[in-house]
Amino acid sequence: MSSTIRGFDDYLESLPPITFRRLYQQPATTLAIFRRMLPNLAKVFVTTLLYNETPIPQADLEVWARPESSREREDALGKLRRLFIIKEENGQISLDPAFKKNFRLALTGGGDHHSFGVPVRTPEKKKIDLQFLDQYAAKQFDTILHFMVQTASNVHPSEGVKHLLVTSGLMERHGGRSEPTITQNGFSFLLQAGNAQIWVLLIQYLEMSETLGMEKTDVLHFLLMLGSLDLGRAYAVETLTQTQKSMLADLRDYGVVYQRKTTSDCFYPTRLATTLTSDSSGLRSVSESFNAALTVHDPSASTTIPPAPSSLGPVEKGFIMIETNYRIYAYTSSPLQIAVLDLFCNLSSRFPNFVTGKLSRRSIQSAIKLGITADQIIDYLRTHAHVQMRKISVLVLPPTVVDQIRLWEIEGERMKTTTGYLFKEFATVMDWEETRRYAEELGVLRWAGKEQRMLFVTRHEGVADWLKRRAVKLQQQQQMLAAKKAAGT
Incomplete structure (x- = not known):
């Protein structure tokens, strides 16, 4: 069972080199990783090296960024490594x-491959439009979220989805209970953006793939390929591998793809699929963001949820108003x-399309005990803030509320852990001081002990590479001095 929620970036960086060698055999995968994974400076390095037929000196790479941007340069190189x-x-x-060969193909469209899927020229007789796909995806994914918070609903996800939720640690079974209940990780999961939520499920699906008799690399390639497909277009099933064909049934349960029947000869990627490789967090909360093209009717409610604006981006309409006295008004x-609001807010009144409540020390600290952080609560409130709050201030949330939420969190904290790497046994204080200064410039230094000659950093690649280059430089200087002495004698 997963003890923490991993993002897609962390998962991908944990894969061994052989997996990347196989992934980079597909143009769609190289493009997806370039679009989603790389910071802007790393993209500059890649595009500059793409049509260089010979390697270039690493020193030349250092002059492609300003001296004051050494931190960004090392971050970019670290990501590429x-x-x-x-x-x-x-x-x-x-x-x-x-990577070089297939990324070129991805950009120029050359080669004979089905890496980006094969569009079907004659779609199925029943027209599938964007509104239907959005409604279908919202229904499928909201079913999962409603099941997690155990709202009254007659619709339940498939047994495969329930197994995934339990295996991922988002839910757990207790004794003889027929249905699992939500865990601390599950509460944190609910406060994430929709794009991050779907990747949490897909990462667990990837980790389970081998037990299901699937090739993990093939599964990962298909997921990245889906992010490159066109929303609303039908794609042929025939050209997929056997593993990818088997995946379609599971992806239908998550709302990632749509098929009229299991025997259909084509499938449609939904908005969940086409945002998998998006740079932005795109989908805010799934129950709200899909309203862009439709009006979603909740079977457990007597009213219909009104449609939101047609964008899934940052300007999406919010529903939460919050005052400096910590009172919350939610138009939903x-x-x-x-x-979700009830996780960290004391709700006091509920009307057909409106609820009120208040943030308090008890409600925030109760949420923190469930594994929810102050930053997650603040991000959720800011993400779903009503448009009027965005007009009032560029900060969106009242600073007093933000500060108080963090103070309530600090009251219960005694220790904060940080994952990192320890450098020790420096030969001289000067060696330690120069390394400390460099790590500080990179922004990775978390602790420095001069007496112990130790450094604790969050990332080691840039510091380790700098130490190697420094050692080579010192060795060359010593050799030059030795040569001069020998020549003098």
């Missing part, structure tokens, strides 16, 4: 050959949204 996109040998740097009739 962890994804095995670049190769470094003898002070020379180049792109991985497989969604049982899911109300259940």
